Amino acid sequence: MNKQKNRLIDHIKYSVMIAALLVITFAPTGQVKAEFGDVVINNYSDKAGMPPVVFPHWFHRIRFRCKVCHGDLGFEFKAGGNDINMVKIIDGQYCGACHNGEIAWSIENCNICHSAPVGTPTQVHESTLQKLIKPDQNKTEDKK
Amino acid sequence: MKKNNAMTGRLKIHLMFGLILVVSTSVTGADDPNTFNRLMDPPSKRNPSPMTDGIHDPNNNGTQLLQPPKEAFQQLPKGKSGNYIDWMKALQDKKINPRNDRVDTKSQPIIMDLNIVREVKGSMPDVVYPHKQHTEWLDCANCHPAIFIPQKGANQISMASILLGEKCGVCHGKVAFPVSECRRCHSKPKPTKTANKKNKSDKQAK
Helix, strand or coil: CHHHHHHHHHHHHHHHHHHHHHHHHHCCCCCCCCCCCCEEECCCHHHHCCCCEEECHHHHHHHECHHHHHHHCCCCCCCCCCCCCHHHHHCCCHHHHCECCCCECCCCCHHHHCCCCCCCCCEECCCHHHHCCCHHHHHHHHHC | CHHHHHHHHHHHHHHHHHHHHHHHHHHHCCCCCCCCCCCCCCHHHCCCCCCCCCCCCCCCCCHHHCCCHHHHHCCCCECCCCCCECHHHHHHCCCCCCECCCCCCCCCCCCCCCEEEECCCCCCCEEEEEHHHHHHHCCHHHHCCCCCCCCCCCCCCCHHHHHCCCHHHHCECCCECCCCCHHHHEEECCCCCCCCCCCHHHHHHC
16 A cells, blocks of 8 residues: 555656656746846847847946946947947957956956847847837747 | 566656646646736846846856846835836935946046926926936936937927937936836926816915
8 A cells, every 4th residue: 555655656756847847848938037228239249159248237337327338438328339349348448448357357258248148139128118018029029 | 678668658657747737737827818917027027137037048157157136136225117226216325336437436426406397298297307316327428419409498308209219218218217107207296277186386386
């Protein structure tokens, strides 16, 4: 009797484990829900075979006022509106003004910035335009 | 051989039960057509960590190094939308101390305390634009003259253009609080004949 009971428990355990595995492997990636103001920059990344950049506004505004980047460093108020490339960055322009190993960590840490899935388009995440409710379009965009 | 057959048989049963479990939970869970607020995300989904936010690649080793927003936000005053942080209050209460210069930690912003009142056409309260809060974060040249001509009556602003990311919408709705917080801008009630109660602005108008 006991043996059978144990077996049953084992069967249930395995089934639950397999169910969990199935959920993990086949779960839809779900709605894309990054932080308000996260900017994806994909001007050149895809063509260069690099994952696109995700810029977290929230992290930077805790440390700098807007004018430091948007005034002093010359960043335009437009996602993808700045012609940023790695040469400019290593020459101390744009991100490179701080990401130089002195003010902030340096450019050899490629993947901390280049962390979006390949093919993610340039955008401001969670912006009002994106939040306007268009379920069908959003869903098809997410699945891409 | 027999043992092998038995094993695959058991595996099949486990797989079947597993599938049944998955299907039953998904039916009762996410796909319920009558979920409350079906077009909105519950508060538990706000400020997700980079590993689960869908815009960072969880398989990228850089993603694992990123700070989850919630960790940074726990000591900041809460807001109603956007990052769900009241950034202005965080600054005023000195919960954050953002630099005004790339390197000079002592540099201070030049604050201009001037309110601009914009009378709006509809029933909404008039807009009070405070230079004070904006100059905490920004230089004059960030907005003038490219986005706003510094002259009374020279700027046509509509909610439609703001929603599309122009004028105030260059920041509001992207990084600054979104247009859903109507009253933060539309804050000066106007005297209206339809109002039941006489409010302060009524008396002031007289």
